[in-house]
Amino acid sequence: AQTVTQSQPEMSVQEAETVTLSCTYDTSESDYYLFWYKQPPSRQMILVIRQEAYKQQNATENRFSVNFQKAAKSFSLKISDSQLGDAAMYFCAYSENFGNEKLTFGTGTRLTIIP
Amino acid sequence: DTGVSQNPRHKITKRGQNVTFRCDPISEHNRLYWYRQTLGQGPEFLTYFQNEAQLEKSRLLSDRFSAERPKGSFSTLEIQRTEQGDSAMYLCASSLGRGTSTQISGANVLTFGAGSRLTVL
Numbered sequence: 001a002q003t004v005t006q007s008q009p010e011m012s013v014q015e016a017e018t019v020t021l022s023c024t025y026d027t028s029e030s031d032y033y034l035f036w037y038k039q040p041p042s043r044q045m046i047l048v049i050r051q052e053a054y055k056q057q058n059a060t061e062n063r064f065s066v067n068f069q070k071a072a073k074s075f076s077l078k079i080s081d082s083q084l085g086d087a088a089m090y091f092c093a094y095s096e097n098f099g100n101e102k103l104t105f106g107t108g109t110r111l112t113i114i115p
Numbered sequence: 116d117t118g119v120s121q122n123p124r125h126k127i128t129k130r131g132q133n134v135t136f137r138c139d140p141i142s143e144h145n146r147l148y149w150y151r152q153t154l155g156q157g158p159e160f161l162t163y164f165q166n167e168a169q170l171e172k173s174r175l176l177s178d179r180f181s182a183e184r185p186k187g188s189f190s191t192l193e194i195q196r197t198e199q200g201d202s203a204m205y206l207c208a209s210s211l212g213r214g215t216s217t218q219i220s221g222a223n224v225l226t227f228g229a230g231s232r233l234t235v236l
Contacts, residue, residue, distance in 0.1 A: 004157075044119070045158075045206070045227040091157050101148065101210050101225045102171065105157030 002027045004094050006106035013082045014114045020067075021077045021109045023092030030054075034068065034075045035093040035103065038086075045091070051075065053097075079111075087113045119228035121207050127234045128197055135193045136231040140209030147190050148225065149182055150206040151175065158206055164190060165212070197235045204230040 003026045013019035025034070036048040051059045051068050058066050063083075067076045079086055092106040120139040128134050140147050146165050150158035161180070162172045166187035176182075179197075184190040194201055208225040 042229075044229040045208075047224055050224070093157070100163060100165075100170070101146065101208075102160050102163060103150075103158070103225065105159070107155070107157050 002094050002104050004092050004104050004106040006092055006109050008109045010110045012112040012114055015082055015084060017082055018078060018080045019082055021090050023075045023106055025073050025075065025094050029096055031097045033095040033097065036077045037091045037093060039089040039091065082113050084113050087111060119207055119209055119226050121228035121231045123231060124229065125232045129236050130199060131196055133193065133195045134197055134233060135191055136205050138190045138207030138228060141226055144209035145212050146210045147184055148208045149192050152204040152206055199235045202233055202235045204232050206230045
């Protein structure tokens with residue numbers, strides 16, 4: 001079974017600084033998807049960024065970028081120029097390329113932004 | 116479209132009672148998912164539908180749980196004879212399915228609702 005591990009229960013960063021959230025996963029598949037989702041307090045989960053395993057180029061979405069190391073099964077999220085609105089729980093998630101969106105989530109990292 | 120809607124947002128019930136949650140997905144989405152999230156954990160997959168067909172159920176979905184999507188639109192998740200261990204946030208999500216572009220280029224993206232929190236006393 002696939003597993004996703006987030007070893008940082010909590011992280012904090014000064015506003016406007018850069019922070020990196022870690023994620024490792026375990027799978028025997030060669031083709032799959034990886035995601036970072038953001039869950040603000042009492043609000044719904046939203047997708048931050050997505051990576052397809054067969055693509056070597058790291059995904060970027062504005063201030064958010066990933067460092068995807070397929071051999072090491074590592075998928076970290078870098079948030080640049082942190083903003084107060086970035087405060088949330090961040091979940092790393094894995095999906096097999098079977099034509100559905102069944103996700104396996106990590107336990108999450110709570111990110112605090114210090115003004 | 117207002118996104119994925121879930122009702123009720125919070126349900127408090129006594130052990131042994133039945134509860135039902137409703138999810139209204141984005142109207143053009145043909146896939147609908149249910150996840151359960153307990154305190155301090157990430158969401159766990161429960162089941163999913165493509166149109167009205169329930170295609171997969173997790174082992175987490177005991178026989179006290181039943182989900183339906185009768186007309187391929189809204190879905191209900193019923194929990195019978197609730198137990199304290201059922202206390203959790205129940206999340207619904209929907210998607211367009213394979214091959215459709217989304218706001219993040221590529222394939223299928225899940226849009227989540229705000230969840231229905233269940234407290235069993």
